[in-house]
Amino acid sequence: MTRRDAMKVLGTAVVAPAAAAPVRAADAKKPREILMLVYPKFTALDLVGPQHVFSLLGPEFKTRLVWKDTKEVVSDTGIPVRPTATFKECAEEPAVVFVPGGTDGTLAAMEDKAVREFVAARGAKATFVTSVCTGALVLGAAGLLTGYKATTHWLALDALRGFGAVPVAERVVTDRNRVTGAGVTAGIDFALTLAAKLKDEKYAKAIQLMSEYDPQPPFPKDGNPLSADADNVKLLRAMTVPFNTKLDAAIKRLGK
Secondary structure (H helix, E strand, O other): OOOHHHHHHHHOOOOOOOOOOOHHHOOOOOOEEEEEEOOOOOHHHHHHHHHHHHOOOOEEEEEEEOOOOOOOOOOOOOOOOOOOHHHHHHHOOEEEEOHHHHHHHHHHHOOOOOHHHHHHHHHHOOOOEEEEEEEHHHHHOOOOOOOOOOOOOHHHHHHHHHOOOEEEOOOOEEEEEEEEOOOOHHHHHHHHHHHHHOHHHHHHHHHHHOOOOOOOOOOOOEEEEEEHHHHHHHHHHOOHHHHHHHHHHHHOOOOO
16 A cells, blocks of 8 residues: 555545635646746755655645756756646646745746746745745745745745745744745645645644654754754854855845
C-alpha cells in the first residue's frame, strides 16, 4: 500500500475554505491545481517538504511544478527538477499559488517581469497565496503582500517592509488568504497548516502522522536567532550582508 492509498482509506471529503470561489458544475470533477513555482537556483527543501504534504491531499487536488518551459531547472544546491507545466498551461483560478525561496535565484525571480506577471495574475485569482522562506520576496515583488502580515527567513524579514507587508517573526503566518512560512524547514509546518485549510484539521493530522513529522532537533535552541548562540547569529548576519545589499537594491529598482 502506498502513502496515497493509505490516505484514501482515511477519507477524501473536503471542507471548502471560506475564501474559496463557487465551483462551476462543469468543473466539479476537475482537480483543483496547486501551482508550485520552480526557478533557477531555488532552494529544493523549500519545495519538497510542501510538495510531499500536498501529494497526500487526495485526487481533488493536482500539484504542478511550474516554470516558463519544461526544461530542467537546477536548485541552488545542484538538484535538478523538471517542471511539469508551463505558465501558459496552468489553471487561471488555482487553489494555491506557492513560491519557494533561494538566494541569488530569488533575486533574479523578483526582477523577472514574466515571473512577476505570472505570480500576480494567478495570485489574484487563487484561493490561497503562499510561500516559504524568501519566496515571500517574490510575492512581495508581484504586489501580493501589500497590507498583509507575512514571514520569511529571519535574515530577510525586515525586507518585507519594502513591499508594504507587515513582517511577523513566526514559523507560519496566516493573514486572510495569505499563508507564509519562515526559513527552509518551516515548509512542512506551513504545508500542514495549509492542508488543514484545504481539507480539514483531522485530515492534516493524518498527513502529519503518515509523514512521522515529530521534530526533535539535536540542538533545540539553535534554530531560532532569539535563542541561538549569539556568535552564530552574528556570523550569519555578516555572511548575508552581500545578499541583503543586493536585495535592497532590487527593491529600489522595482520601485517599492
